[in-house]
Amino acid sequence: MPELPEVETVARGLRATLPGRCILAVRLGKTDFLDDPAAITRGLPGRTIEGVERRGKFLILWLSRGNGAPRPGLLVHLGMTGQLMVLPAAQPAARHTHVVIHLDDGRELRYADMRRFGQMALLDEAAIEERLGGLGAEPLELDERAFCVRIASRRARIKALLLDQHVLRGIGNMYADESLWRARIHPTRLARTLRRKELSRLYCAIRRVLERAIELRGSSVSDYLDAEGRTGEFQRLHRVYGREGKRCFRCKAKVRRMTVAGRSSYFCPCCQPAPRVRRRPARA
DNA sequence: CTCGATCCCTGGACGC
């Protein structure tokens, strides 16, 4: 599952090799996940890739503009199973490859996505800004005070807030659970009940987890691969995610799983004590 | 504002 560290790893891989390359042609497979397939096949050829940016879980390939027109960009979201790789044209395409972008150096930028939960759109800069305008802050560019301001007054459960891309952008289910475990906070705690010390622990935990995960090129739990086709290694440092029934690394209690905000949440019932009062709609 | 439910999609795990 590509979250911030995985997308950052892909972005770095693409940034190392794509800028300056010109797009010769585009070939599409299944197109049901593209908002405008024709815009992509018509609009990409002839453009030069100028830069690669990540925003939350989105990637933007900035492209050369034609005669004073607004700057175009290819906006990409990897969804659950999306992979972007730069490979020699001679190499056979992997299964579920749905977008092939031919480059002027004999390589191809390929997008494969088994479940097609991803997105890809060719838009001008204003449209990209508009589309991404609702995103929250970059977790690694936010100081502790600003983090507290965003979280402290909210009534929602902390896990739901961490997953909400309008609050912080880039955190998904794995890194939310890993951060909450490190901060010793139960996923159903209401954000506004978190004490200052807990908020501080959570802020630090998020930073450490994301920074370390980026160093290790992300987590390959299912089929995540980076732009060069390599796996990440941070899954080796996972402490709770996917470890239901196994022993907590801190206290040896058994890791539990419950659904929070519609997603599986793994936590240690001992290190991350549940809130005492659960909200129940009063019913006469 | 916050919640749960629903949909999109495929492969892998599981039960019989």
Next chain:
DNA sequence: TGCGTCCAGGGATCGA
């Protein structure tokens, strides 16, 4: 061996 069923989840959307 083979089939059916369930589940995983990012994000959008809808109704409560």
